[in-house]
Amino acid sequence: MSGKRPIYLLSRVDKPDSNKIETYLADGGYERARKVITSMEPAAVIEEVKASGLRGRGGAGFPTGLKWSFMPKEPAPGKPHFLAVNADESEPGTCKDRVLMERDPHLLLEGILISSFAIRASRAFIFIRGEYTFAARVLEEAIAEAEKKGFLGRKVFGTDYSLEVMVHRGAGAYICGEETGLMESLEGKRGHPRPKPPFPAGYGLWGYPTTVNNVETICNVPFIMEKGSDWFRSMGTEKSPGNVLFSVSGCVERPRVLERPLGTRVSELIEDCGGVWKGRKLKAFVPGGSSTGFLPAGMADLALDHDSVQKAGTMLGCGSLIVLDDHSSIVTAARILAEFYEDESCGQCSQCREGSGWVVKILRRIEEGRGRTGDLELLESLCEGAMGKTICPFPIAWGTPVLTALKNFRDEFEEAIRSGGAAAERETLEGAR
Amino acid sequence: MNFPKEKIAAWEALKKRYPDTRAALIPVLHQVQEEAGWLSREALEWVAEFFHVPAVEVLETASFYWMLRLKPEGKYRIALCRNISCHLRGKDEVLRAVRDVTGLTPDPHGPVTSEDGLFSLRLVECMGACSSAPMMDINGEYKENLDYEKTRAILEEILEKEGRK
Numbered sequence: 001m002s003g004k005r006p007i008y009l010l011s012r013v014d015k016p017d018s019n020k021i022e023t024y025l026a027d028g029g030y031e032r033a034r035k036v037i038t039s040m041e042p043a044a045v046i047e048e049v050k051a052s053g054l055r056g057r058g059g060a061g062f063p064t065g066l067k068w069s070f071m072p073k074e075p076a077p078g079k080p081h082f083l084a085v086n087a088d089e090s091e092p093g094t095c096k097d098r099v100l101m102e103r104d105p106h107l108l109l110e111g112i113l114i115s116s117f118a119i120r121a122s123r124a125f126i127f128i129r130g131e132y133t134f135a136a137r138v139l140e141e142a143i144a145e146a147e148k149k150g151f152l153g154r155k156v157f158g159t160d161y162s163l164e165v166m167v168h169r170g171a172g173a174y175i176c177g178e179e180t181g182l183m184e185s186l187e188g189k190r191g192h193p194r195p196k197p198p199f200p201a202g203y204g205l206w207g208y209p210t211t212v213n214n215v216e217t218i219c220n221v222p223f224i225m226e227k228g229s230d231w232f233r234s235m236g237t238e239k240s241p242g243n244v245l246f247s248v249s250g251c252v253e254r255p256r257v258l259e260r261p262l263g264t265r266v267s268e269l270i271e272d273c274g275g276v277w278k279g280r281k282l283k284a285f286v287p288g289g290s291s292t293g294f295l296p297a298g299m300a301d302l303a304l305d306h307d308s309v310q311k312a313g314t315m316l317g318c319g320s321l322i323v324l325d326d327h328s329s330i331v332t333a334a335r336i337l338a339e340f341y342e343d344e345s346c347g348q349c350s351q352c353r354e355g356s357g358w359v360v361k362i363l364r365r366i367e368e369g370r371g372r373t374g375d376l377e378l379l380e381s382l383c384e385g386a387m388g389k390t391i392c393p394f395p396i397a398w399g400t401p402v403l404t405a406l407k408n409f410r411d412e413f414e415e416a417i418r419s420g421g422a423a424a425e426r427e428t429l430e431g432a433r
Numbered sequence: 434m435n436f437p438k439e440k441i442a443a444w445e446a447l448k449k450r451y452p453d454t455r456a457a458l459i460p461v462l463h464q465v466q467e468e469a470g471w472l473s474r475e476a477l478e479w480v481a482e483f484f485h486v487p488a489v490e491v492l493e494t495a496s497f498y499w500m501l502r503l504k505p506e507g508k509y510r511i512a513l514c515r516n517i518s519c520h521l522r523g524k525d526e527v528l529r530a531v532r533d534v535t536g537l538t539p540d541p542h543g544p545v546t547s548e549d550g551l552f553s554l555r556l557v558e559c560m561g562a563c564s565s566a567p568m569m570d571i572n573g574e575y576k577e578n579l580d581y582e583k584t585r586a587i588l589e590e591i592l593e594k595e596g597r598k
């Protein structure tokens with residue numbers, strides 16, 4: 001049955017030499033960008049993407065065409081427009097942009113061409129997490145190939161439009177995935193998020209109008225321009241159209257990145273990965289990457305589109321499904337994520353810096369059987385005290401896993417407070433904190 | 434510090450590619466680190482001069498990013514993912530194998546290096562290889578779908594290559 005599903009994003013990734021420009025051209029590559037840039041107006045491109053209903057795949061699900069329309073219509077003198085491609089992919093559970101960049105880099109470049117043209121950007125920066133050394137190399141080779149053909153650089157396809165594309169490697173810090181943290185980091189500083197407003201479309205990289213889009217978002221664009229917004233809307237749901245890449249990881253037989261329509265059910269994705277591993281039972285799942293929290297097995301028929309997941313009390317995030325079987329401890333899982341967020345808080349806001357640290361301390365003592373009465377309420381108040389009150393939404397990312405774990409698996413925390421967990425084992429292996 | 438002329442020329446060119454030269458700071462730090470092995474005080478001072486910014490600013494930036502190494506590490510740097518998907522699929526087994534071959538136990542506050550300087554180990558956060566977990570990275574190369582045996586074999590191959598076995 002999986003053979004009948006229309007696949008486009010991943011349609012090339014398993015072909016031999018899929019990263020080379022020759023194979024890309026043989027598959028009709030760059031024709032869409034050529035057609036758009038030689039025959040269309042930028043405003044018409046924005047209209048088509050708006051009509052498609054494409055929503056960002058980087059986490060927030062913001063409508064892409066609408067975001068583009070916030071850019072000034074024409075670059076003011078001395079005020080160039082920039083596109084920043086978010087290839088930071090650091091949300092635990094997420095590994096889909098990497099597949100696109102390593103195995104179909106020209107698709108991303110063609111998407112960048114069309115997107116940049118739409119917002120009248122003269123430069124595009126691919127901000128890629130430093131750990132992705134291989135993907136960065138593949139992209140650099142692809143850029144060189146495309147420049148040689150005249151698809152990138154000065155006078156693209158012989159028109160007056162010029163676009164310079166550059167790969168910029170980060171150096172390892174999750175917060176640089178947040179769009180203003182990304183811009184600070186790209187400018188050569190600590191990745192400290194900026195207060196908003198001003199928004200990037202008005203004041204972005206070096207103060208110039210900038211649009212930030214995720215890799216997968218941009219990879220959808222060539223297909224929308226080729227096949228039209230109606231085709232795009234024939235997949236997914238009314239408010240979340242199109243296919244999406246689901247990174248499935250954790251306790252399934254065959255973890256993988258799957259391309260499926262938005263609105264695909266959790267149970268179906270698990271099935272397509274061979275089911276829960278070792279013949280075990282599903283206990284919990286994280287619907288969209290670590291920051292989207294823990295939902296119980298009873299909700300496995302949840303449809304993964306923006307609205308349905310929101311109704312379930314969280315967010316679709318970047319479509320990263322993490323599966324926990326009935327042998328896994330929610331207390332431990334929550335502690336692992338809390339430690340991650342504590343490490344990655346940039347430290348600018350006290351509620352976030354101190355709150356994330358306290359959450360770790362309390363979760364550790366609960367896990368070790370040293371929990372106290374009132375700890376669960378204290379955890380809740382720490383999360384609620386930080387969420388929505390800081391420069392960037394980071395506390396929502398660390399608060400949601402804690403709050404959902406407490407809401408859906410409270411017994412397990414209460415039991416751990418009474419009897420303790422497997423903490424001694426952890427310290428010999430991971431070292432004492 | 435002494436860097437090859439053509440490297441310095443390439444870094445100068447990189448500075449010019451950005452609307453503001455400072456944007457080349459992290460890319461240049463990456464490359465200086467590759468040349469020098471790590472970012473010593475001298476290296477940071479050299480970079481500061483190269484960018485005409487105070488050395489403390491270079492340090493301030495560099496210290497934010499785990500990949501920029503402010504201390505020397507071993508010849509083979511193991512970065513082992515401690516995050517959730519790797520944990521669920523057996524990162525503890527990978528840690529055990531690393532410990533059994535290298536004798537190293539991680540320190541949550543930073544990398545640890547074996548006495549002979551051959552291996553360093555650090556726990557890192559999600560590396561974007563969750564569907565092929567558990568994983569570790571050695572000197573910038575991903576090793577995925579690991580288990581105890583596979584991890585051992587990878588490390589023992591290094592020992593053999595280095596004539597330690």
Ligand SMILES: Cc1cc2nc3c(=O)[nH]c(=O)nc-3n(C[C@H](O)[C@H](O)[C@H](O)COP(=O)(O)O)c2cc1C
Nearest residue numbers: 056057058086088089090177178179212213214217
């Ligand atoms: C803490 C935090 C981390 C984020 N990390 C990423 C990331 O790694 N990759 C990404 O594309 N977006 C990430 N985002 C979302 C970006 O801020 C931004 O919304 C997104 O890149 C916009 O692209 P899109 O509209 O195409 O989704 C993160 C947001 C927050 C608050």
Ligand code: SF4
Nearest residue numbers: 346348349352390392
């Ligand atoms: S909320 Fe946290 S991560 Fe965001 S700016 Fe404040 S301290 Fe930094």
Ligand code: FES
Nearest residue numbers: 514519559560562
């Ligand atoms: S959790 Fe280990 S690579 Fe993502």
